[in-house]
Amino acid sequence: MxxxxxxxxxxxxxxxxxxxxxxxxxxxxxxxxxxxxxxxxxxxxxxxxxxxxxxxxxxxxxxxxxxxxxxxxxxxxxxxxxxxxxxxxxxxxxDGLITGEENMLLMADLHHLSKREGRGVAAELLERFDLTDAAKKPASTxxxxxxxxxxxxxxxxxxxxxxxxxxxxxxxxxxxxxxxxxxxxxxxxxxxxxxxxxxxxxxxxxxxxxxxxxxxxxxxxxxxxxxxxRLIPGGHVRLRFTDPAAYQSAAVALRDATRDDESLSLQIPSDGTQRELRAILDWLDSTGVEADELTVHTPDLDDVFFALTGGTNVPNQPKENAR
Structure with missing residues (x-):
């Protein structure tokens, strides 16, 4: 609480x-x-x-x-x-059988508003919610x-x-x-x-x-x-290569990275801060190694939900943003 x-x-x-x-x-x-x-x-x-x-x-x-x-x-x-x-x-x-305006006036009656006050409130809210043009049409439409x-x-x-x-x-x-x-x-x-x-x-x-x-x-x-x-760990930067030689050079140098030899990608633990991203980019520039794709993943509500509930009945949503 x-x-x-x-x-x-x-x-x-x-x-x-x-x-x-x-x-x-x-x-x-x-x-x-x-x-x-x-x-x-x-x-x-x-x-x-x-x-x-x-x-x-x-x-x-x-x-x-x-x-x-x-x-x-x-x-x-x-x-x-x-x-x-x-x-x-x-x-x-x-109620789909009556118009939008009639639905509003029915609610006004339930709230014991006078007819004049009810019509005023209904008109104001219908305009506010961009429903004025449809007010006289059956709600079923x-x-x-x-x-x-x-x-x-x-x-x-x-x-x-x-x-x-x-x-x-x-x-x-x-x-x-x-x-x-x-x-x-x-x-x-x-x-x-x-x-x-x-x-x-x-x-x-x-x-x-x-x-x-x-x-x-x-x-x-x-x-x-x-x-x-912030409750959930697992932020990382993912580097993907198309050149196997560049991938091998980066993998040797970045010993903390998790390798995926099949996709020629490296996953580097990171909190996604600007300082960490700059350090990775500076390292790539200094060594002459060129990654073909860099993506950043920081924990999001998907991760929180999956961690706390096991991910039951949660729609899949993208977690990585290409940079």
């Missing part, structure tokens, strides 16, 4: 437990989410991410734990919690990205200060996913707290102020993306 004081936390959970029969889903986890930040919960499928969201958003009850959201105790004041939050689940809450934008717009009707986004970009194409990232950044700039679960490691790296990795019902690690990356 972070050292942030409890009064500045939007979400605080201590000893959160949940089991279904003999299956323990959440085994006494602690969470601390400062107000006005993006907190990402990572974990393989079935790790308990959605269960945590459902508990913290009052949809289901915990078996145990001291839980506070928006400063309110979930056990004694769930109504106040519900008034402070918005939730966008894995599956869209959009919307693309996946448009439905997701409408879903989040509906969540914002009640002006929540804490928003739970449970895998909001699953199934979206890369362009729609990046558009959604922009929306989440806008929410943050408005001072909203975002609790994000995701199966995309790049997404957590891109958006989250802090990340917790959930595995086997426990928090395996927590920190900023950079703090988590």
């Amino acid at each position: 972070t050292t942030t004081t409890s009064h500045s936390l939007a979400i605080a959970a201590k000893g959160l437990r949940k089991a279904y029969g003999d299956k323990t889903v959440l085994d006494g986890i602690d969470l601390a989410v400062p107000a006005g930040t993006v907190f990402s919960l990572l974990g393989p499928h079935g790790a308990g991410k959605t269960t945590a969201v459902k508990i913290l958003s009052t949809l289901i009850t915990a078996d145990a734990g001291d839980l506070r959201v928006g400063g309110h105790d979930l056990a004694t004041d769930p109504g106040a919690v519900r008034a402070a939050i918005g939730v966008t689940g894995q599956f869209s809450a959009v 919307y693309s996946g990205g448009m439905k997701r934008r409408l879903d989040i717009a509906m969540t914002l009707v009640g002006n929540p200060r804490i928003i739970f986004l449970d895998e909001p970009t699953t199934g979206l194409d890369p362009r729609s996913r990046h558009n959604m990232w922009g929306i989440i950044r806008e929410l943050l700039s408005d001072g909203v707290t975002v609790f994000l679960t995701t199966q995309y490691l790049e997404e957590a790296d891109e958006l989250a102020d802090r990340i917790a990795v959930l595995n086997d019902g426990k928090i395996a690690a927590e920190g900023t993306a950079e703090e988590l990356k």
Whole structure:
């Protein structure tokens, strides 16, 4: 847990437990989410991410734990919690049989807004999420990205200060996913707290102020993306040669390098700093040895995830950047 004081936390959970029969889903986890930040919960499928969201958003009850959201105790004041939050689940809450505008007005009615106020809020949010032109069309005609934008717009009707986004970009194409990232950044700039679960490691790296990795019902690690990356060794520079003689000369000189005679490549332990790269390049220049390709690998969230969870159900993502 972070050292942030409890009064500045939007979400605080201590000893959160949940089991279904003999299956323990959440085994006494602690969470601390400062107000006005993006907190990402990572974990393989079935790790308990959605269960945590459902508990913290009052949809289901915990078996145990001291839980506070928006400063309110979930056990004694769930109504106040519900008034402070918005939730966008894995599956869209959009009704495809009615228009986007009608979906928004329905949410306004649920929040007991007057007709005038509801229409004003709906129009403002539809414009903000670039849905004005499609507002009069049935939501069933919307693309996946448009439905997701409408879903989040509906969540914002009640002006929540804490928003739970449970895998909001699953199934979206890369362009729609990046558009959604922009929306989440806008929410943050408005001072909203975002609790994000995701199966995309790049997404957590891109958006989250802090990340917790959930595995086997426990928090395996927590920190900023950079703090988590520093937990994992294995950074290296890879030199690849097409000339066997140049490869042999480099292999003899670089005794700490790991050889791959089949691909004519050398792997040199490195943290990827500019100083280390310069030293390697200076050595190549001074000896007249010319590598045909140099790539740098530094530990990323893929490595963290694989190390902490065994890599269950994680999409493959590139780890090396050619230089």
